[in-house]
Amino acid sequence: MRLVSRFGTLMGLAVIVAVFSALSPQGFAQPSNLINITQQMSLLAIVALGAAFVMSLSEFDLSIGSVVSLAGILSVSLFAQGWGIVPTAVATLAAGFAVGCVSGFFVATWRVPSFIMTLAVGTIIGGVTYWISAGATLFSGIPAAFRDLGRGYVAGVPVLTLWAVAGTLFVALILDWIELGRRMLAVGGNREAARLTGVKIVPVTVWAFGLCTLMAALAGLLLTARLGSAHPTGGNGFLLQAYAAVYLGMTAFRDGQPNAAGTLLGAAIIAVVANGLTILGVPNYLQDIFTGLIIIASVMVRNFGRTAD
Amino acid sequence: MLKVEGLSKRFGGVAALDGVELSVAAGRVHALLGENGAGKSTLLKCLSGVHRPDAGRCTFDGQDFAPANPTESERAGLRFVHQELNLVPSFTAYENAFVGRRYPRRSGLVDWRAMRSRFAGVRDRHGLAIDIDVPVSRLSVAQCQIVEILRALMDEARVLVLDEPTASLSEKEAAALHRIIRDLAAHGCAVIFVSHRLDEVFAIADDYTVLRNGRTAGAGRIADIDRPGIVALMAGGELRQQKAEQAVAPGKPLLALSDFSPSPARPPLDLTIRSGEIVGLYGVVGSGRSSLLRSVWGANPLARGNMSVDGRRLPPHGISRRIESGVAYVPEDRRTSGLVMHHSILDNVLLPRLGRDRLAKRLPVVSWRAASSGARTTLADSNVKYGRLDDRISTLSGGNQQKAMIGRWLGPDVRLLLLDEPTRGVDVRSKAEIHGMCRKLAANGAAVLFVTSDIEELLMLAQRVLVMAHGRVTLDVANRDLTRRGIVQAAFETQAAAAGETT
Numbered sequence: 119m120r121l122v123s124r125f126g127t128l129m130g131l132a133v134i135v136a137v138f139s140a141l142s143p144q145g146f147a148q149p150s151n152l153i154n155i156t157q158q159m160s161l162l163a164i165v166a167l168g169a170a171f172v173m174s175l176s177e178f179d180l181s182i183g184s185v186v187s188l189a190g191i192l193s194v195s196l197f198a199q200g201w202g203i204v205p206t207a208v209a210t211l212a213a214g215f216a217v218g219c220v221s222g223f224f225v226a227t228w229r230v231p232s233f234i235m236t237l238a239v240g241t242i243i244g245g246v247t248y249w250i251s252a253g254a255t256l257f258s259g260i261p262a263a264f265r266d267l268g269r270g271y272v273a274g275v276p277v278l279t280l281w282a283v284a285g286t287l288f289v290a291l292i293l294d295w296i297e298l299g300r301r302m303l304a305v306g307g308n309r310e311a312a313r314l315t316g317v318k319i320v321p322v323t324v325w326a327f328g329l330c331t332l333m334a335a336l337a338g339l340l341l342t343a344r345l346g347s348a349h350p351t352g353g354n355g356f357l358l359q360a361y362a363a364v365y366l367g368m369t370a371f372r373d374g375q376p377n378a379a380g381t382l383l384g385a386a387i388i389a390v391v392a393n394g395l396t397i398l399g400v401p402n403y404l405q406d407i408f409t410g411l412i413i414i415a416s417v418m419v420r421n422f423g424r425t426a427d
Numbered sequence: 428m429l430k431v432e433g434l435s436k437r438f439g440g441v442a443a444l445d446g447v448e449l450s451v452a453a454g455r456v457h458a459l460l461g462e463n464g465a466g467k468s469t470l471l472k473c474l475s476g477v478h479r480p481d482a483g484r485c486t487f488d489g490q491d492f493a494p495a496n497p498t499e500s501e502r503a504g505l506r507f508v509h510q511e512l513n514l515v516p517s518f519t520a521y522e523n524a525f526v527g528r529r530y531p532r533r534s535g536l537v538d539w540r541a542m543r544s545r546f547a548g549v550r551d552r553h554g555l556a557i558d559i560d561v562p563v564s565r566l567s568v569a570q571c572q573i574v575e576i577l578r579a580l581m582d583e584a585r586v587l588v589l590d591e592p593t594a595s596l597s598e599k600e601a602a603a604l605h606r607i608i609r610d611l612a613a614h615g616c617a618v619i620f621v622s623h624r625l626d627e628v629f630a631i632a633d634d635y636t637v638l639r640n641g642r643t644a645g646a647g648r649i650a651d652i653d654r655p656g657i658v659a660l661m662a663g664g665e666l667r668q669q670k671a672e673q674a675v676a677p678g679k680p681l682l683a684l685s686d687f688s689p690s691p692a693r694p695p696l697d698l699t700i701r702s703g704e705i706v707g708l709y710g711v712v713g714s715g716r717s718s719l720l721r722s723v724w725g726a727n728p729l730a731r732g733n734m735s736v737d738g739r740r741l742p743p744h745g746i747s748r749r750i751e752s753g754v755a756y757v758p759e760d761r762r763t764s765g766l767v768m769h770h771s772i773l774d775n776v777l778l779p780r781l782g783r784d785r786l787a788k789r790l791p792v793v794s795w796r797a798a799s800s801g802a803r804t805t806l807a808d809s810n811v812k813y814g815r816l817d818d819r820i821s822t823l824s825g826g827n828q829q830k831a832m833i834g835r836w837l838g839p840d841v842r843l844l845l846l847d848e849p850t851r852g853v854d855v856r857s858k859a860e861i862h863g864m865c866r867k868l869a870a871n872g873a874a875v876l877f878v879t880s881d882i883e884e885l886l887m888l889a890q891r892v893l894v895m896a897h898g899r900v901t902l903d904v905a906n907r908d909l910t911r912r913g914i915v916q917a918a919f920e921t922q923a924a925a926a927g928e929t930t
Binding site for chain 1: 724726746747749750756758763764765766767768769770774777778779781782791792793795
């Protein structure tokens, strides 16, 4: 049982890949398709990796979907104003970071439930995004060099896949090696115990929320680069899938705690299911039902692990 | 009316009750007294059906009475009002009264008018003036206490049990409550009440029962006993086994508090602790000892006053400055506020010392190699038995968790160790080891300030004893001049006497 709870996610992914490979050896199991999946999952993975920061605090940030959308619209608008690639990217990432810092500050200082606070912030961001874009899809003025950040291959590997790997390493570095990350996990594990050992709750919380939306803004930039356009609600779909990925990953590698590698794995499961079912010709609504069932199954596996202790 | 004979209850190897006798008569107010841990709560929980006794019997109106659960006890006519409030803050008094009860209904829907009038009837019958139409969060603590009592009296009550109903009340509020209690008794209800205020016991009780170590130490009519008599019963004979000795002569002042109060509602106090001292802080629950300790640690934003450690001034709150000055604190409840139970042993040991084991001095990157070896040393020094550093800390025994929780703070930099109930729920061997850790620290010139409810521990470990009551220090003596009776006397000091003594 301990094995199942420890490596449940990895085993789950292996089983799912095996099933799809058996059902569709010519379509799903082709190397080109598998490489394609790593590209399809990468943006979800980056948003989810950000969400792992707030999950490590045992909090939620429901604004991440809106921040992805905002980052897209903001960057294209700045390009349209004649901004260069680097200033645009920096400004967009800074805006994303700032959004989380505000949420985190309110959550830590006034103990506003993060659920409500970030729901409100997400709504505000959605409004701002609509305002900037006037509700339209923006696509003019995006430099070709910027678009290369989200498309093409380096040594046979999709660029987006490399971004996801880099994001995983970044989050792993912070959560596993940087003192800030260790403090986030301690606050999430037992806030009072962390406080009484001298952990300063406010800065830790602000950092976690800020890094979370920073990652969402990065995903928004890459999404825009990949599509060559930005839609005012283009990123909203990431929200629930991102938390599903983190949750799936919490059973992997570090039992019960959000972690980078597990989150990447969680995103992979969601992407593999979507890809496999599409190739098998299963309708969209069934894909949603499957994804939901997988999340429930992972929760149950996790709880088995808990009670076995 | 209610009789308890030879009641015993064991938890694991510990006898919480060991043949208790209690006899309560209708129409009389019965005070149930005893130190912390004497068995009062366990006895009440046996009566309310929460615990089932291992031996002995209870009779109620001459019939066998052995409630299997709280509902049975309630059906028999017993009502319990617990020390802590169990009200839904946003509900009105009468809404609260119906929580857990069957709601009156009218054509299937909740009949609000009937709810209100039934509760108002109970209120008026007892002649109490309480606003029952506002959320109880807008009522004072005393008024909430009255709501709790009224709730207990919604149906006919034969026996009303009040567990420290006045602990958080002002003198005036307590007096109002006393009137209600007397009134209930006059109507034929038996009232059992637990109190740590001896003055109120003498003011309103007719009979008393004193528990000590799970046994009935004495019982009778209040008219036949005086305060020293009660205190003697609670304290028992003088048990003077191995007393703490001063290992080294106290050195320079290490912790100095002046005009320091944990909150605006608490009286300010002055206190100096010298290096090499082990100071025990005793008092009944609610006397302010834990909040004093938390305030010294800087975890209480309401604290005011002057504090210095090693001559360095510290702000009245803020934990990180304390840590820099070599102060360490271990809270009372390791589950809720001490450890992160589902994290690894390593993570838990590391938490207070994050920042010490770095890859490079100025880089906040954890060197897991240094951290692991540091943690191993810490755990070995504190004699913690464990499997692997990656195991969850919840897999350790209580004693080992406690040793790890204390040991993780210890190092050459520690000047002052603050411990809240350092050995509660810990086996004898670990207890001795924890005491050893404290003595070693003190011998090396640090100081230890610990809170305990266990008089044995106080006498064994503390070289100097402080007793608190109602937020004041009512006794401050060296261990060798101390008697059990003196401690109990000071802990049960009345508010008035305490004020007179310190001013």
